[in-house]
Amino acid sequence: MIKAIKGTKDILPKDIPAWNFIENIVAEKMRQFNYKEIRTPVFEETALFSRGIGEATDIVGKEMYTFTDRSNNSVTLRPEMTASVVRALIEHFLDKQQNLNKLYYISPMFRQERPQAGRLRQFHQFGAEALGSNDPSLDAEMIILAYDIIKEFGIKNLTVKINSLGVPSSREEYKTILRDYLKDKFENLSEESKNRYETNILRLFDSKDEHDQEIMKNAPLLLEHLDDESLEHFEKVKQILLSAKVPFEIDPKLVRGLDYYTNTTFEIVSSSVGSQSALCGGGRYNLLVNQLGGKEVPAVGFAAGIERILLACETEESLNLPEEKLDCYIVRLDKELSAKAYEYGLLLRRAGLEVELDYSLRSIKAQMREANRLNAKYTLLVGGEEFENNKVVLKNMETSEQQNIDFENIESIIKIIK
RNA sequence: GUGGGUGUAGCUCAGUUGGUUAGAGCGUCUGGUUGUGGCCCAGAAGGUCGUGGGUUCAAUCCCCAUCACUCACCCCA
Numbered sequence: 001m002i003k004a005i006k007g008t009k010d011i012l013p014k015d016i017p018a019w020n021f022i023e024n025i026v027a028e029k030m031r032q033f034n035y036k037e038i039r040t041p042v043f044e045e046t047a048l049f050s051r052g053i054g055e056a057t058d059i060v061g062k063e064m065y066t067f068t069d070r071s072n073n074s075v076t077l078r079p080e081m082t083a084s085v086v087r088a089l090i091e092h093f094l095d096k097q098q099n100l101n102k103l104y105y106i107s108p109m110f111r112q113e114r115p116q117a118g119r120l121r122q123f124h125q126f127g128a129e130a131l132g133s134n135d136p137s138l139d140a141e142m143i144i145l146a147y148d149i150i151k152e153f154g155i156k157n158l159t160v161k162i163n164s165l166g167v168p169s170s171r172e173e174y175k176t177i178l179r180d181y182l183k184d185k186f187e188n189l190s191e192e193s194k195n196r197y198e199t200n201i202l203r204l205f206d207s208k209d210e211h212d213q214e215i216m217k218n219a220p221l222l223l224e225h226l227d228d229e230s231l232e233h234f235e236k237v238k239q240i241l242l243s244a245k246v247p248f249e250i251d252p253k254l255v256r257g258l259d260y261y262t263n264t265t266f267e268i269v270s271s272s273v274g275s276q277s278a279l280c281g282g283g284r285y286n287l288l289v290n291q292l293g294g295k296e297v298p299a300v301g302f303a304a305g306i307e308r309i310l311l312a313c314e315t316e317e318s319l320n321l322p323e324e325k326l327d328c329y330i331v332r333l334d335k336e337l338s339a340k341a342y343e344y345g346l347l348l349r350r351a352g353l354e355v356e357l358d359y360s361l362r363s364i365k366a367q368m369r370e371a372n373r374l375n376a377k378y379t380l381l382v383g384g385e386e387f388e389n390n391k392v393v394l395k396n397m398e399t400s401e402q403q404n405i406d407f408e409n410i411e412s413i414i415k416i417i418k
Numbered sequence: 419g420u421g422g423g424u425g426u427a428g429c430u431c432a433g434u435u436g437g438u439u440a441g442a443g444c445g446u447c448u449g450g451u452u453g454u455g456g457c458c459c460a461g462a463a464g465g466u467c468g469u470g471g472g473u474u475c476a477a478u479c480c481c482c483a484u485c486a487c488u489c490a491c492c493c494c495a
Contacts, residue, residue, distance in 0.1 A: 303495055306495085329455095
């Protein structure tokens with residue numbers, strides 16, 4: 001049996017209502033905040049991601065679906081959307097047509113990792129990017145937007161974490177301070193942290209090793225070493241969040257893994273998922289557009305994982321989706337009347353109703369059971385004595401009341417059902 | 419890439435301390451008399467017990483390998 005590739009999942013008809021629900025809310029919220037949808041190809045030139053996300057990151061280093069096509073070009077299935085959006089912005093000069101571009105997307109992403117709860121190789125994100133302004137109100141808007149959307153799904157167990165990474169110059173200064181602090185403690189660090197000391201020293205704060213945590217407890221924090229401008233920026237973001245009544249906590253250890261972040265970073269986590277608890281992550285990236293060959297365009301964005309959100313909804317049972325109903329099921333009382341039943345079905349369908357009927361000459365009982373299974377609001381019984389007297393029977397499945405209607409009077413049948 | 423767990427019917431899972439025809443619930447199908455659903459009742463279909471090898475008179479059960487799924491680490495949505 002051929003099965004779906006490891007880490008990929010079919011979204012079956014039974015799952016679709018939840019997905020539609022989420023996608024509709026995202027689209028509606030984005031509309032309210034005036035973000036316009038953008039769709040980009042699922043694969044791009046590999047260089048876009050290796051340059052945009054950062055050569056040293058795990059995503060680029062070991063998680064990308066990269067292959068050479070028949071023309072021997074290296075292409076990659078997108079592991080995230082920001083680089084693609086920035087590419088499209090530059091390619092189509094969107095930044096020159098208007099100074100602020102507010103864009104959103106709902107799209108599949110691909111990363112070749114070991115699957116686990118809340119982690120798939122093809123997964124789906126919705127997200128937004130605002131390109132063209134360094135105003136802290138946009139940093140806050142991203143957080144508010146993400147928070148408001150996730151709130152709409154009824155998830156209660158949420159924590160918004162924010163931090164600021166400052167600008168590269170102050171960050172570099174801070175890194176030397178941190179290195180100084182760790183110098184005499186280096187030998188006591190875990191092997192992993194020793195490696196990170198070189199590659200990404202900020203991530204030492206993330207370590208789950210108890211020893212490391214003990215060491216890092218008293219380490220100087222980046223937040224305490226921000227330049228004045230970054231500090232002011234961060235203050236404004238916090239103020240806006242407070243007045244917007246978005247509960248948040250400052251997490252000085254929140255160091256996002258991607259290279260392009262500057263200033264604000266944030267994450268929304270839920271303990272209703274497995275260990276992969278981040279439902280949403282984002283931040284400001286003022287250097288990326290330039291880095292990818294565009295002008296200096298300050299920008300901020302976020303991405304949220306739909307599968308993780310669905311997991312949280314599931315454990316919190318927060319999604320109460322409307323029951324699926326069928327307007328009418330056509331029941332054929334006499335086997336000879338199949339064509340007639342089919343005809344009625346078509347008429348009602350063309351009138352805009354949701355209609356089903358039996359295709360395999362099953363018994364009346366079987367048809368009624370099917371109607372019930374499909375949650376039909378009405379059944380239209382075609383045949384028998386009534387039919388000989390030019391009538392069809394319309395039965396309300398909830399009240400069990402039925403009425404005879406002149407069999408040519410389609411209009412009144414439709415009217416009743418509607 | 420590393421570690422743990424699990425593979426028995428479409429789904430959720432029992433079970434055999436190795437012994438004849440492997441079970442339940444749900445779902446599906448058919449029926450419970452003239453032409454009517456839900457509840458109830460009866461019956462039916464459906465399984466190479468993940469795969470390959472080993473031990474044994476005998477393996478779904480024990481041993482080994484392998485694959486798949488799953489959770490966790492790393493990292494991320």
